[in-house]
Amino acid sequence: MQEAINHIAAACAAADVRYAIICPGSRNAPLTMAFARHPGIKCQSVIDERSAGFIALGMAQRCSLPIVVICTSGSAVVNLYPAVVEAYYQRLQLIVITADRPPEMIDQWDGQTMHQHEVFGKHVKASYTLPDRYDNPEEFSATVFEAVKLSLTGNRGPVHINVPLREPLYTAINDTFEYPQLAQLTSDFYFGNKGEASDISELKNAINQYQKILVVIGTQKHTEMGLLIAYQKVKDKIPFVCDVLSNQLNSSRALYHSDMLLSIPNPQLKAQLQPEVLLTFGTSVVSKNLKQFLRQYKPKKHFHISRFGETADPFDTSPIQIIGSDRDVFEQLDFSHLTTDYNNLWQKHDDQIASFTEEFLSQPTFHELAVADRILKHLPDKSQLQLANSMAVRWVNILGGNKYSNIAICGNRGVSGIDGCTSTAVGMAYMDDEAMNHWGVVLGANTVTLLTGDVAFFYDSNALWNKFAPANLRIIILNNGGGAIFRLIDGPGQMPEREEFLETRHQRTAKLLCEDMKVGYAQASNFEELERELELLYQASDRPKVLEVFTDAETNTKFFNEYKQLIHGLE
Numbered sequence: 250m251q252e253a254i255n256h257i258a259a260a261c262a263a264a265d266v267r268y269a270i271i272c273p274g275s276r277n278a279p280l281t282m283a284f285a286r287h288p289g290i291k292c293q294s295v296i297d298e299r300s301a302g303f304i305a306l307g308m309a310q311r312c313s314l315p316i317v318v319i320c321t322s323g324s325a326v327v328n329l330y331p332a333v334v335e336a337y338y339q340r341l342q343l344i345v346i347t348a349d350r351p352p353e354m355i356d357q358w359d360g361q362t363m364h365q366h367e368v369f370g371k372h373v374k375a376s377y378t379l380p381d382r383y384d385n386p387e388e389f390s391a392t393v394f395e396a397v398k399l400s401l402t403g404n405r406g407p408v409h410i411n412v413p414l415r416e417p418l419y420t421a422i423n424d425t426f427e428y429p430q431l432a433q434l435t436s437d438f439y440f441g442n443k444g445e446a447s448d449i450s451e452l453k454n455a456i457n458q459y460q461k462i463l464v465v466i467g468t469q470k471h472t473e474m475g476l477l478i479a480y481q482k483v484k485d486k487i488p489f490v491c492d493v494l495s496n497q498l499n500s501s502r503a504l505y506h507s508d509m510l511l512s513i514p515n516p517q518l519k520a521q522l523q524p525e526v527l528l529t530f531g532t533s534v535v536s537k538n539l540k541q542f543l544r545q546y547k548p549k550k551h552f553h554i555s556r557f558g559e560t561a562d563p564f565d566t567s568p569i570q571i572i573g574s575d576r577d578v579f580e581q582l583d584f585s586h587l588t589t590d591y592n593n594l595w596q597k598h599d600d601q602i603a604s605f606t607e608e609f610l611s612q613p614t615f616h617e618l619a620v621a622d623r624i625l626k627h628l629p630d631k632s633q634l635q636l637a638n639s640m641a642v643r644w645v646n647i648l649g650g651n652k653y654s655n656i657a658i659c660g661n662r663g664v665s666g667i668d669g670c671t672s673t674a675v676g677m678a679y680m681d682d683e684a685m686n687h688w689g690v691v692l693g694a695n696t697v698t699l700l701t702g703d704v705a706f707f708y709d710s711n712a713l714w715n716k717f718a719p720a721n722l723r724i725i726i727l728n729n730g731g732g733a734i735f736r737l738i739d740g741p742g743q744m745p746e747r748e749e750f751l752e753t754r755h756q757r758t759a760k761l762l763c764e765d766m767k768v769g770y771a772q773a774s775n776f777e778e779l780e781r782e783l784e785l786l787y788q789a790s791d792r793p794k795v796l797e798v799f800t801d802a803e804t805n806t807k808f809f810n811e812y813k814q815l816i817h818g819l820e
């Protein structure tokens with residue numbers, strides 16, 4: 250049996266797997282041995298499967314390589330589910346390998362046994378259950394190679410490989426394994442798998458016919474050079490709205506404050522800003538105000554441009570799908586007839602919000618929006634920012650955090666759970682710490698900062714329960730004593746159950762947890778402490794560091810409401 254299992258590791262290595270996260274267990278011991286002894290695969294141990302899934306996801310967010318996560322049978326498998334779903338919606342190349350019992354043992358009251366075949370349902374690109382006979386190892390490697398390739402093909406995504414394992418499991422404890430030599434996935438595969446380019450005549454006609462062309466860039470993993478070049482050509486004529494996870498156009502004069510701009514309840518202004526033609530790139534947008542604006546003030550035509558095509562219709566505008574590279578599409582379009590009026594209108598309002606926000610945040614009161622602003626201004630150059638769900642990602646969106654040059658921003662907006670944000674940051678920091686010499690990874694170890702709320706942090710505190718917690722990781726906890734989002738969003742405001750059942754108020758701090766996990770810890774409760782601790786936070790260390798910033802939820806709410814009111818009053 251072990252020989253067949255070794256073919257799984259060999260096929261993964263041939264398909265460019267360099268990293269595997271392995272969770273403990275007995276049923277998966279043959280897999281553990283096969284991967285841990287493979288000379289081309291670096292393995293790390295993570296105990297908690299939910300955290301392991303998100304660590305692998307953070308690694309996949311940071312690089313182009315397929316990332317393997319392995320666990321034992323039973324409930325261990327479904328603890329990977331949150332990360333699998335998130336990877337599915339973020340289109341990340343996660344290779345989930347689960348040990349299973351042989352089929353005759355399912356439903357026989359045996360321990361750690363459940364239905365694992367296709368357990369991730371529609372949230373994987375494909376599910377495979379390998380044979381429970383081991384006399385044809387080539388079948389194992391062929392299936393696994395295909396699975397990893399599928400994960401990397403077109404719109405990426407997770408795949409599930411379920412491996413029934415029959416006792417005895419420990420036949421090869423002292424063996425030195427010989428792995429089969431398999432044909433490698435060529436680099437042409439990565440560069441060659443573009444979709445068929447679309448005919449763009451309808452797009453050309455629409456651009457020629459109208460004046461108000463709006464570009465909206467949703468979540469994208471990397472800066473797309475094609476978009477950057479296009480932007481330089483048309484920036485005076487076409488507004489480019491960059492959502493917080495768009496990773497585009499940093500430090501140029503694109504629009505970063507559309508969230509607050511479009512919160513202004515002024516129908517005349519919105520009618521003026523309404524696009525005739527909408528061009529979208531990337532996937533989802535964080536800004537609810539932007540979504541609502543586009544749903545209500547619909548363009549006459551919406552084109553979505555992507556490499557492989559999409560099926561989503563987030564603004565209810567029936568987008569026409571254009572398959573092609575941004576650069577190729579833009580190069581074929583002529584914008585010479587456009588005036589600068591429409592762009593000037595967007596730009597004027599965006600600038601106004603930017604300068605008003607600066608002025609508002611210069612007040613001495615210590616509240617979370619002002620804290621987030623200071624943090625953004627202290628981020629080290631060329632570093633990574635991971636944003637936890639809840640207010641962290643929203644504050645940075647409101648502040649146009651993506652305008653700061655050289656900061657790459659990620660977040661788990663696939664299904665927006667608070668359950669794996671810290672683990673994702675650990676995975677991302679680990680990849681940067683590795684800084685390996687591979688074209689898929691940015692060279693040089695960078696700092697990764699996680700900005701998180703207190704509930705999200707405590708929810709996923711097992712993220713730090715491993716030996717490799719990377720030294721380049723910095724965690725900033727915005728501790729307001731609960732899920733303060735439920736005070737800030739429209740709806741739950743005065744609901745009597747809010748504090749107990751939504752906000753879940755608590756008195757916890759991260760101090761003891763950090764001591765326990767041997768992680769650096771500091772606190773701040775005013776601007777002076779915050780400035781001082783932010784300076785210290787980014788000094789080099791051999792372990793991760795946490796800075797916990799305490800604010801008062803009521804003050805945060807009061808100032809945010811005041812900020813919104815004042816913005817709504819801007820002419």
Ligand SMILES: Cc1ncc(C[n+]2csc(CCOP(=O)(O)OP(=O)(O)O)c2C)c(N)n1
Pocket residue numbers: 638639640641665666667668701702703704705706729731732733734735
């Ligand atoms: C797994 C999961 N459970 C529940 C939620 C619903 N939820 C969204 S935000 C939030 C509270 C987060 O609180 P915290 O991390 O302290 O951030 P804050 O609201 O204070 O910004 C909850 C429970 C979720 N998004 N994901």
